[in-house]
Amino acid sequence: MSIKIDGLDSALLAELAADPRVPILELAQRLGIARNTVQARMKRLEASGVVRGYPPDVDLQAIGFAVHAFLGIELDQNKMNDIVEALRDFPNVLEVHATTGRGDLLVRIAARSQPDLLSIIQRVHSIPGVKHTETMLALATPVEYRSLPLVEHLTSRTAAE
DSSP states (O other): OOOOOOHHHHHHHHHHHHOTTOOHHHHHHHHTSOHHHHHHHHHHHHHTTSSOOOOOOOOGGGGTOOEEEEEEEEEOGGGHHHHHHHHHTOTTEEEEEEOSSSOSEEEEEEESSHHHHHHHHHHHHTSTTEEEEEEEEEOOOSSOOOOHHHHHHHHHHHHHO
16 A cells, blocks of 8 residues: 655654654644654554564674675575574574575675674575575665665655646
């Protein structure tokens, strides 16, 4: 389901991204709108699934997981669901994407060290249906995951139309 968002929604999301624990009343003051408007907008954004939650942004390197890698997995197509479920049990697996191309899944992994990463990859290879993997080490992350620039672009384009 897709909903239409506007500049106020974008501003509200930007404020929450900068400070997820900001009280509703302070949000209203920062945006120059009524508290009830903020509550109604938040309820609409949450109910529609646009806002999925407010988890803390954890710096994995700060807690000892400095090695990040992407693992492309080529697999037996009949086993995809089982393999995805098995990957859910790996705490080091940060996300899994079904993809096109040679690899069927792209898996983002955090490890404490290269030997730790090797151990994780070996465990992935032991999952029935995994045929081949290709590992790409992330040397740096110059652009972290983000969605606000796209939201801001969407709402500024909508406002201009």
